[in-house]
Amino acid sequence: MEELEQERTGKKGSFFDDLAFIDKRKATKFIVYGIIAALLFGVIMAVSTSLANNASTWKNIQDQENKMNYWDGEYGYGEYVERREEIEQMTYWMEFQEAILVNLARIGVYLGFLFVFLGFTGFAVNDKIDNRTRWIALIIAGVIIIAILLNILELNLINNLNYNV
């Protein structure tokens, strides 16, 4: 009815009004772009975590290189100490960047999955698609939203546990 009303009046509904009338093309777009966004932000998270995990190994290499340069007489003890402190600072940054980047990227991943969820919901509410496909789409959408919610709730749970400890 609302769709007919829109066609009659020529007015375009809001984003939320349109959600229930996602056609197949739009739903597919939502799923594809959502997956691409989730993958991109997921890669950022993975790179950031890997960088943080390898910070101590990087520090060991840099410390050794610093010592070797000192022994080679490239610079004196004063500069050796200065570089040692700079390496220490960089290691802390490599560990801390995870806290900033992963949290920002996590928002991107959730938004990506939200669009995937909306895409599958679009398939599920589309009466031009056969019932079996609609059921499968609904189940996938349900699984995605439960996964997102569990992830968010689990994070809160971990935070709460940390505070309590």
Add this chain to the structure above:
Amino acid sequence: MDLNSKQTKLILVILLVAGIVLLGLAPVLGKALDKTVIAEETEKEIDADSETDAEKAYTQEISLETNERAIIEFSTSYPNSTATLEIIGKGEFDSEPDDDPSAMTGENFVYSEFAMGDTPNTGVSQDVSSVTIENDDYYYIEFAGDTDGNGNLKSVPGNYVVIVSAGLNETQFDISIKTDGPMDAGDVINTVFNVIGGSLIVAFLAVVSYQLYQRTTEVKA
């Protein structure tokens, strides 16, 4: 802008080459200009009288800012040569009435001994205010105004005089004095070249991407 035109191609080549050259030169020039040379002397001769007369000694004024350090390489490989190096505050140097180096109190500095495999701080001398070279000695000295007593430099900005006086004989020695500042020419050039070089490469990629995008849409149309 047409990618096929000669002018555009020339601009793209210039952007790419200039970007690569600048990025390549940045670390090389940065390292080469990392330290500012204040003085380089080889086979410098000083009289035996310089032990008690600063006018006959080798002197070099240096000016240090906060967190700036002087690096002095002091050595001799000449026969019968004995020389002592001290670093005196400019105020004290100018106010010494007899110009006698031995009466002046030197500021503390550290020197490094590059013993392969040793923990670096074991090779560092305790804080000293003078070093004496004879025969084939070599010292790599770092000075920032003072030390903390544990072999670490303490930055005390100001003007200082490096003074080298002879022992009993006329003496020859080599000396090199450089300063390594908190932001010297090497650091500035490294940063500027990296930023400009990186920007040129980004500009190159942007123009190429735009042209490819235009071409794709033209084909579709």
